[in-house]
Amino acid sequence: MKKLLALLVLLAVIAVAGCSDNDEGSKTEKTDANKEQATEANDDNNKGKDEEGEKVYQIGEAAQLKSDLYGFPYEVTVNSFELTTEPVNGVKLEDKVMEIGENHRFAVINVTIKNTGEKSFIPNEKISAQLVNETLSENSYDEEFFTERNKELKPGNEITGNLVYMSPLFFEEDVIYLAYELISSEETRWELPIPEK
Structure with a gap:
């Protein structure tokens, strides 16, 4: 019984760790997507401008x-x-x-x-x-x-x-x-x- 209980606790820890990794991955993907959109918007705003912003x-x-x-x-x-x-x-x-x-x-x-x-x-x-x-x-x-x-x-x-x-x-x-x-x-x-x- 103790082995079964330890196995269940171990599975729960793995499941929780797996969920938090997915959340971080999701957050990273969202952050990367937001950075890419911001870069594209800046590129559009800077069309016709040189490196000094003129x-x-x-x-x-x-x-x-x-x-x-x-x-x-x-x-x-x-x-x-x-x-x-x-x-x-x-x-x-x-x-x-x-x-x-x-x-x-x-x-x-x-x-x-x-x-x-x-x-x-x-x-x-x-x-x-x-x-x-x-x-x-x-x-x-x-x-x-x-x-x-x-x-x-x-x-x-x-x-x-x-x-x-x-x-x-x-x-x-x-x-x-x-x-x-x-x-x-x-x-x-x-x-x-x-x-x-």
Whole structure:
């Protein structure tokens, strides 16, 4: 009888231990599934962002932005990008630089800016775009190029024109970025691969 009782106690201990292992396994499976779902959600939220969390787009892609300072929404599309030594709108490199080096180039970036908000704004007064990379930070030449940015842009309307930059440093990196809302939580960039010389 004692042997039967000991056998029953042993079976009960094994059954209880087996149940707790199954519960832990079930908990582990649920935890792993939850972690996988969270990772997938984070991956979806980070589409179009680089490793630093900035929004990065390619040529031809439109981005919805919000002015960090003024709070209005707008849309920008980078249509094309080129580096050139040729005059742009009749302006030559030598008109901008006293001594032109072998690497001096105009960067010509064709963009479309659309007012997606409910109020008009003047793009050149409220938004700006910088050309940046590790060795470069340039503002565009406003006075001679894309002068439509100096006029009121009404809700639903858009303008297209060339942002023009100049530098001898474009070939220092493989890529440069056109950045709107630079150094803000709304910072948005377009990746512009540098062509061969």
